[in-house]
Amino acid sequence: MINLDKGTVIKRQKRRKLLIEGIAIAAIGLVLCLLLPAILPAFRLKLLGRFLSLAIVALGIDLIWGYTGLLSLGHGIFFALGGYGLAMHLKLQLPEGQIPDFFPLYGVEKLPFFWYPFYSFPVTLIAIVLVPTIVAGLLGYLVFRNRIKGVYFSILTQAALLVFFNFFNGQQKLINGTNGLKTDTDTLFGMVVSSSGMQLAFYEVTVLSVLIIYLLCRWLTSGRFGRILIAIRDDENRVRFSGYDPTGFKVLVFAISGGIAGVAGALYTVQSGIITPSFMEVAFSIEMVIWVAVGGRGTLIGAIIGTLLVTFARTLLSEQFPEVWLFFQGALFLLVVTVLPNGIVGWVKSWGWEKLRSLLGLEEPMVTYPSLEKDPLVQQEREELESVQDNQR
């Protein structure tokens, strides 16, 4: 028997797992990128594109709620900031010297100062990520610095959301107030945004962003950083006592999550054709949380699955019976919290899988300590012991 050292075995197992995961992600990406545009009608594809961009926000929320235990009810802020960034750039695709058509309505003749950077496309792209990141970072710093946490944090984010909503709603002269910015008829690179070619391109970009952001979150949550986040979620005081300062980590992860929401908002805006302050309504931001909860918090794939399922159910139900949707959504909140605290993915992982296996008659042999049987370290020790015994013989 070959005597492998402990690290190599674990590394090999890890590598194999990673490889399988990588292949699965690539396959799903290829199906989404190439196969679905060919078979789905344009309308459904656009819908899917929108749902996928919402899945990006859900990834961001999973990062802070599922892994760090911070429940933000204000992600609409960052979502809308990203959306407004891109919409402002699209609104500025005008001949030299003109200003967007809604400004003269309110008697504004000169472009407000903060619109100027959005003339350039690269700056816009950076702003879409950076502005929400900075806003989230600042808000997070001011709150976390004082060790405000738990429900206090949630309620403060909700208040911040309301404040931003009021601000954007009231400022006609700066950003067209309640009416929002319509991007349907604007052009990007000389093409109309709502044309089918552009929409397909946006869809592909969305799929790519979902993959990239999934990988980013996966990377963040798998290493030491991820372990600290989970430690903060489970016992913040203990983290503090062991010499880490949770504030920095919380601010950082909240800022990252804000930036992710900004990307999602930009992609969602161009695919739905308009951005208004209603993106910052209280209900919408709480709905984002339920996507993650349904899928299973603390599992990144759960966030994506949950978003797709709930938003799909929403379109289905509100097309057929608009009245039932709110009842259904309310029941979903209650159900997920009481019966399925770990969401669909958590349920499948914990005992759905076992049950299925036992139904199929593929039950594993009974063991006294199941957790020990799965532990690679214990397995390794056992093998080593056996090999030593072999050698002695």
Place this chain on the structure above:
Amino acid sequence: MLQLFFGLFNGISIGSVLLIAALGLAVVFGLMGVINLAHGELMMLGAYTTFVVQNIFKMLGDPWFGAYIFVALPVAFIVAALVGLALERGVIRFLYGRPLETLLATWGVSLILRQFVRSVNGVLAIGLVVFCLLFFGAWVLLSRRLDWQKIRNGVLTILVFLSTGIATVTGFLLSGQKALAKPWFSARNVDVTAPAWLRGGLPLGNFQIPYARIFIIILTIACIVGLYLFFNRSNWGLRIRAVTQNRQMSACLGIPTNQVDALTFALGSGLAGIAGVAITLLGSVGPNTGQNYIVDTFMVVVVGGVGNLLGSIIAAMAIGTVTYLVGSGTIALLFSQNSALQGIFDFFTFFADSSMAKVMVFALIITFLQFKPAGIFPQKGRTAEL
């Protein structure tokens, strides 16, 4: 001078609306650390109860109509308290120690209540009654069996589906009836007519102080005094305070913490009902009315500090006054005479509107929390979390 007094009065009257809405929330949050996002909807239920009571009194004729509000107050209290009790026993009880989950669950309840008010009609009500009779009736009957603990989960699951099925079928059979299928309130806002003696106002110089506002201030004071007496003079008040301070120790000393929780939640919800009666005097009420109050009232609790009535009072008055003074442009006017202060004038004029005032108040609250993260009166002792 008079103008300042008037500004102050308006601020206090806004503050007293905030305070009466926040009282119930503060009590519940202080005791259980539970954020009840359905609090606004309980207020909405109180407002709708007022609407129903008013309609009944309209039928009685004029001399009685003026007194409807005194009937509406206890009825709204009881209705909201009962709904709150059901909410606590049915959902929140299972979620203690998980505040974030409770928050989401109460949001679900608030969505359901909002849609319920929109679409409630005879069919839905009968269906609900049928469901409750079947489900809870069977539960009571079956729980007498000796092997109840063993079969409990399975039986309850079957019962839920069975009763839902029967209730739905009953609903379908009845939905042909036009009179039953008509929504009671519909999605539109309803108007509650204030009794004659609450309309108009007390003239004071050039200004007029509306009687409705005075009534709300008096009502708020009455609620505070009542709460104070209940907490400090009654046995249950003593128990509630004990559990607020230290739950484990109280349980060890034989205080039934379960009952205390249920009672407190019902009390908080009932106060929301009373607040609902108060807001009918300010304008029309609709299914979404509660949403307008929820964040502001939480700000009161956050600023005031947990489990402290005095903190809530000060916070509500401060927030109300600042909101009014900034929003109405009174502060901006102060700087308008002096041309050297033009910058400050412009700054305050920018915020001189009710939604922009909220922006400013939030900024002030965040600044305040930098210095006093646990509110004006933080909890002391070893159990204090923050």
